[in-house]
Amino acid sequence: MKILIIEDERELADGLALLLEHNGYSAEVCRDGEEGLSYLLTGLYDAVILDIMLPGIDGISVLRNARAQGNTTPIILLTARDQLEDKVNGLDCGADDYITKPFDAEELIARIRARTRTEFSRGVSDYFYGDIQLDRSRQELRCGSRRIKIAHKEYELMEYLIMNAGRIISKDVLISRVWPPDKEPEYNHLEVYISFLRKKLRFVHARTVIVTTKNVGYSLEYNAGAS
Ligand code: CA
Secondary structure, eight states: OEEEEEOSOHHHHHHHHHHHHHTTOEEEEEOSHHHHHHHHTTTOOSEEEEESSOSSSOHHHHHHHHHHTTOOOOEEEEEETTOHHHHHHHHHTTOSEEEEESOOHHHHHHHHHHHHHHHHHTTOOOEEETTEEEETTTTEEEETTEEEEOOHHHHHHHHHHHHTTTSOEEHHHHHHHHSOTTSOOOHHHHHHHHHHHHHHHHHTTOSEEEEEETTTEEEEEEOTTOO
């Protein structure tokens, strides 16, 4: 599961990212409200930890803006102890929860777990395109009655392809969605993962395929007429 952290205090943000990674999540950090909002609106995250005091647009505006655009990602606000008004305001604006700084690591993880569980139980967790279904909670690819488990990186790639189905996604964009920014990924790693996914699509007899556009990128497409 992918968690977005929007927090400008570098140490706190990096500490949070480490804490989440130790607990089996993948984490991405944005350091200002504007960038945070644009990441949040991609819909790629399972939950967001959002600080209220941010440079540029503040956390409450990010929250309000995201909800106004129909984004339903669970959002946990980070507030300072003396910002009671902000907490109430935040919940009114559509935050799912808040946590007060300085916070307890265990408590934060418990709250994230609770929020992401709710999201699963709402049954909004799967992606569908063409004849395939991507099951988020089981990390499975399905087509009709056939199914196959897919590994974490494959899942993240497939998730991004399915959310942008029919559009060509550049290799750089795919790499930046799947590999952490501090690691140098190699293009051939991406190609290997794409080939794994293609095998798995064939395994479930899907008519949905990953198309290569030479020197540009990949797109997920449904061939209704294929056999
Ligand atoms: Ca801050």
